[in-house]
Amino acid sequence: MSIVLIDEPLKDVLAAFASPDPTPGGGSASALASATAVSLLAMVAGLPKTRSNSEEDRAALARVLASVDRMRGRLAEAIDADTAAYDAVVAAYKLPKGTDEEKAARTAAIQRALRGATEVPLGVMRLSAEALAAAGAVAAHGNPSASSDVGVAIALLRAGLEGARLNVEVNLGSIKDDAYKRAVSDEVARLSTG
Amino acid sequence: MSIVLIDEPLKDVLAAFASPDPTPGGGSASALASATAVSLLAMVAGLPKTRSNSEEDRAALARVLASVDRMRGRLAEAIDADTAAYDAVVAAYKLPKGTDEEKAARTAAIQRALRGATEVPLGVMRLSAEALAAAGAVAAHGNPSASSDVGVAIALLRAGLEGARLNVEVNLGSIKDDAYKRAVSDEVARLSTG
Numbered sequence: 001m002s003i004v005l006i007d008e009p010l011k012d013v014l015a016a017f018a019s020p021d022p023t024p025g026g027g028s029a030s031a032l033a034s035a036t037a038v039s040l041l042a043m044v045a046g047l048p049k050t051r052s053n054s055e056e057d058r059a060a061l062a063r064v065l066a067s068v069d070r071m072r073g074r075l076a077e078a079i080d081a082d083t084a085a086y087d088a089v090v091a092a093y094k095l096p097k098g099t100d101e102e103k104a105a106r107t108a109a110i111q112r113a114l115r116g117a118t119e120v121p122l123g124v125m126r127l128s129a130e131a132l133a134a135a136g137a138v139a140a141h142g143n144p145s146a147s148s149d150v151g152v153a154i155a156l157l158r159a160g161l162e163g164a165r166l167n168v169e170v171n172l173g174s175i176k177d178d179a180y181k182r183a184v185s186d187e188v189a190r191l192s193t194g
Numbered sequence: 195m196s197i198v199l200i201d202e203p204l205k206d207v208l209a210a211f212a213s214p215d216p217t218p219g220g221g222s223a224s225a226l227a228s229a230t231a232v233s234l235l236a237m238v239a240g241l242p243k244t245r246s247n248s249e250e251d252r253a254a255l256a257r258v259l260a261s262v263d264r265m266r267g268r269l270a271e272a273i274d275a276d277t278a279a280y281d282a283v284v285a286a287y288k289l290p291k292g293t294d295e296e297k298a299a300r301t302a303a304i305q306r307a308l309r310g311a312t313e314v315p316l317g318v319m320r321l322s323a324e325a326l327a328a329a330g331a332v333a334a335h336g337n338p339s340a341s342s343d344v345g346v347a348i349a350l351l352r353a354g355l356e357g358a359r360l361n362v363e364v365n366l367g368s369i370k371d372d373a374y375k376r377a378v379s380d381e382v383a384r385l386s387t388g
Contacts, residue, residue, distance in 0.1 A: 009201050017236075019237060025234065025237065029231070029233075029346050030349075036227065039223075040212075040223055043214055146216075149220040149223075155352075156353050159227065162345075163349045166342040166346055167342055
C-alpha cells in the first residue's frame with residue numbers, strides 16, 4: 001500500500017520520489033508540476049487588484065480563478081491517482097497464470113489496469129493544456145508585477161504536459177486494443193501541439 | 195512569518211502557492227520542480243540492477259546517486275530560502291525613510307536583500323544545470339525500463355532552470371551595482387544555453 005502523497009509533509013514526498021520503489025514516479029511528478037503551476041495561476045488571478053484594473057479585467061480574473069481552482073483540485077488528485085494506477089498494473093502482472101482460464105483473466109486484468117494507467121496521465125495532459133490557455137488570460141488581465149509567476153507557471157505546465165505524454169506513451173505501448181490506441185495517440189498529438 | 199513549506203503536508207503547500215499572498219511564488223515553485231526532478235533521478239540511479247548491468251554501469255550510477263542526493267538536499271532548502279529572500283526584500287522596502295540617514299540605510303538594505311533574492315534562484319539554476327548533466331549519465335547507465343522517469347526529470351529540470359531564470363532577472367532589474375549585474379547576466383546566459 002502506497003502512502004497518500006497529498007497528505008504527507010513535502011520533505012517526505014520528495015523522499016518517496018527519491019526512493020528506489022517504482023512509485024511514486026514520473027507520472028505523479030508530472031501531475032505535481034502542473035498542480036503547482038495552476039496554484040501559481042490562482043495566486044496571480046487572486047492578487048489584490050491595482051487601481052488600473054478595469055471592470056473587464058476583474059470579470060476575466062474572477063472567471064479564470066474559478067476554473068484554475070477546479071483544475072487544481074483535479075491535478076492534486078492525479079498525483080496519487082497515477083501512483084494507484086501504476087500499482088494496479090504491477091498487481092495485475094502478479095496474478096496467477098497456471099491454467100488457461102487464469103491466463104485469460106490475467107491478460108484481461110493487465111489490459112484494464114494499463115488503460116487506467118493511460119487515462120490518468122492523459123487527464124493530466126488535458127488539464128495542463130487547459131491551464132496553458134488560462135495562463136494567457138491571467139497574463140492579459142492580471143497584475144503585471146506578477147508576470148514572472150505566470151512565466152514560471154507556463155514553464156511548469158509545459159513540463160507537466162510533456163512528462164504526462166511520456167507516461168501515456170509508455171502504457172499505450174503495451175495496450176492491445178488498436179482502436180483505443182489510435183484514439184489516444186490522436187488526442188496526445190492534438191494536446192502536444194495545442 | 196511564512197510557514198516552512200518543506201515540513202507542510204503537500205496539499206497545504208499547494209494551497210500556499212494558490213493563496214493571494216505573494217510568497218511562496220514562482221521562485222519556490224521552480225526550486226520544487228527541480229527538487230522533484232533530482233528525486234526521480236535518485237530513484238532511477240538506485241533501482242535494483244538488472245543482470246545486464248556492467249561493473250562500469252554500477253560504478254557510474256553509484257557516483258551519480260551520491261551527487262543527486264546532495265543536489266536534492268540543496269534544492270529542497272531553496273524552496274523555503276527563496277520565500278525567505280523575497281520576504282526580506284518586502285521588509286526592506288518597509289523600512290522608514292523620514293531622514294536622509296534612514297533613506298540611505300533603507301536603500302542599502304533593499305540592495306542587500308535584492309542580492310539575496312537573486313542568489314537563491316541563481317543557485318537553483320546552477321543545480322538544475324548540473325542535474326541535467328547527471329540525467330545524461332542516468333540515461334546512459336540506468337535501467338532502460340525507467341527511461342520515461344528520466345525524461346520527466348529532464349522536462350522538470352528545464353522548467354526549473356527557466357523559472358529560476360525569470361526570478362533572477364526580476365530581481366536583477368532593481369539592483370544598482372553594474373559589475374554585479376554584468377557578472378550575473380553572463381552566468382545566466384551560460385547556464386541557460388549549457
